[in-house]
Amino acid sequence: MRILHTSDWHIGRSFHGHSTLDALRGVLDALVGQVEEHGVDVVVVAGDVFDSATPAADCYRLLTDVLMGIRDAGARVVITSGNHDSAARLGFQAPFLGRAGVHVVTDPLAVGTPITLDDAHGPVHIYGIPYLEPALVRHHWPDQALRTQEQVMRHAMSLVDADRSARGGRSVVMAHCFAAGVEPTPGVEREIRQDLRQGSLDVVPLSDFDGPDYVALGHIHGRSRLSERVRYAGAPLHYSFGESDRPRGSWLVDLDGTGLASVEWLDLPVPRRLVTLRGTLDDLLHDDRFATHIDDWVCAILTDATPPHEPMRKLKARFPHCATIQPDPERRSDASTRTYRDRVTRETPDPQIVDDFLDLVRDGEGPTEHERDLVAEVLSAHAGEAAR
Incomplete structure (x- = not known):
C-alpha cells in the first residue's frame, strides 16, 4: 500500500495580514498531482486541516475541492483533527463522508478503532488519534490519570496497541502532538510556545509510538524524522519567517506484505520565498545585493541607530511583499556606560x-x-x- 503523509494545512491562516488561500490552493493542487503521478492509495492528513475553529466559507470550498481532487486521482483519505480544528465542525457528516472514501476521525471515543483498508497483501489498519486536550477528554476515561498530553497519548496508544494485538496485520497511526526528539527551533512553532508546562514542553516520549509499522505525526511545521517509522511531514506552506529554511512537502510511504518497505520525501512548490534581510534602511533600499529579493516575502531587520521615518512605505516601494519590520539598532562599542x-x-x-x-x-x-x-x-x- 502506498500512503502519502501530510499535515497542518491550516486552511484560512493569514501571513502578516495577507490571505494564504490562493497560495495554498496551488500547493495542494500540486499535492493532488503527486497522488496521481505516484499511484497513491491513501492520503493521511494528521491534524490542523483548518487554522480556526470557525473557518470562513472559502476555506470549506478549498477543502472540498482538494478532497474531490484526491478522490478523482484514485486515493482514499483519512483525516484527523488538530488543536486548531473544531472537532465537531470537521467531523460533521463523517459517517457519510466515509462512504465516499474520505474518513474523518474527530471523536476521542473512536481511538482504538481503525479505518481498515485492503491491498494485495491484506488489510492495513489506520488508527486516527485526534488532538486530545486533557481537560476536555479525561471525562471519557474517568479511571485514568490524564493531566498531561503525555498521559493522554499514552492511554490512547494503549487502546491502539490492544486493538492491534487482537487484529494482527499491518498498522499505521496518525497523531497530532509534540513528540520527544523534535528540536523546537526559535520562531518556528507557535504551538510549541502554547504547550509550555511549568517551564518545559509537555512532550510525548518516542517510545510511546513503538509497535505500528508507521506513525504519521502532525503539529510541527517542519519536516522531521524521529525514527525510520515515526515522522512529521510539516506544513505545505511556510507560515512564518522562522520556517523559511525548511523544505515543504510530504512523505511517500510504502508498505509491503510484512510492514514498512520504504519512505521517500516529495517536495512541494514554494509559491513565494521567504527571506530575512538585515541592514540600515538606506542599505536595503539601494544596495544591489538585495535586488534578487524584490519578489520575495521580506522580513526587514533595520539596524539604524535612529528609527527611520515611514520605513514600511519606503521598503514596499522596492519590496512589494515586505511583510514585517524588526528594529535591531547596532550597538556602538564605545558607548558611555554612565546613566x-x-x-x-x-x-x-x-x-x-x-x-x-x-x-x-x-x-x-x-x-x-x-x-x-x-x-x-x-x-x-x-x-x-x-x-x-
Missing part, C-alpha cells in the same frame, strides 16, 4: 541635557548638527517666552 542621572546635574546647560539624552538612547550616537540647531532654536524661543 542619565550621572550625566545631568543642576548646573548642566539645557542643550547639554538634550545632547546627553540622545547620546544615551542612541548608545553613544548624539544629535546631528541639524538636530542641535533645532534644539537651540526651540530653547531660544522658550527663553524668550519666559522673559516676557
Whole structure:
C-alpha cells in the first residue's frame, strides 16, 4: 500500500495580514498531482486541516475541492483533527463522508478503532488519534490519570496497541502532538510556545509510538524524522519567517506484505520565498545585493541607530511583499556606560541635557548638527517666552 503523509494545512491562516488561500490552493493542487503521478492509495492528513475553529466559507470550498481532487486521482483519505480544528465542525457528516472514501476521525471515543483498508497483501489498519486536550477528554476515561498530553497519548496508544494485538496485520497511526526528539527551533512553532508546562514542553516520549509499522505525526511545521517509522511531514506552506529554511512537502510511504518497505520525501512548490534581510534602511533600499529579493516575502531587520521615518512605505516601494519590520539598532562599542542621572546635574546647560539624552538612547550616537540647531532654536524661543 502506498500512503502519502501530510499535515497542518491550516486552511484560512493569514501571513502578516495577507490571505494564504490562493497560495495554498496551488500547493495542494500540486499535492493532488503527486497522488496521481505516484499511484497513491491513501492520503493521511494528521491534524490542523483548518487554522480556526470557525473557518470562513472559502476555506470549506478549498477543502472540498482538494478532497474531490484526491478522490478523482484514485486515493482514499483519512483525516484527523488538530488543536486548531473544531472537532465537531470537521467531523460533521463523517459517517457519510466515509462512504465516499474520505474518513474523518474527530471523536476521542473512536481511538482504538481503525479505518481498515485492503491491498494485495491484506488489510492495513489506520488508527486516527485526534488532538486530545486533557481537560476536555479525561471525562471519557474517568479511571485514568490524564493531566498531561503525555498521559493522554499514552492511554490512547494503549487502546491502539490492544486493538492491534487482537487484529494482527499491518498498522499505521496518525497523531497530532509534540513528540520527544523534535528540536523546537526559535520562531518556528507557535504551538510549541502554547504547550509550555511549568517551564518545559509537555512532550510525548518516542517510545510511546513503538509497535505500528508507521506513525504519521502532525503539529510541527517542519519536516522531521524521529525514527525510520515515526515522522512529521510539516506544513505545505511556510507560515512564518522562522520556517523559511525548511523544505515543504510530504512523505511517500510504502508498505509491503510484512510492514514498512520504504519512505521517500516529495517536495512541494514554494509559491513565494521567504527571506530575512538585515541592514540600515538606506542599505536595503539601494544596495544591489538585495535586488534578487524584490519578489520575495521580506522580513526587514533595520539596524539604524535612529528609527527611520515611514520605513514600511519606503521598503514596499522596492519590496512589494515586505511583510514585517524588526528594529535591531547596532550597538556602538564605545558607548558611555554612565546613566542619565550621572550625566545631568543642576548646573548642566539645557542643550547639554538634550545632547546627553540622545547620546544615551542612541548608545553613544548624539544629535546631528541639524538636530542641535533645532534644539537651540526651540530653547531660544522658550527663553524668550519666559522673559516676557
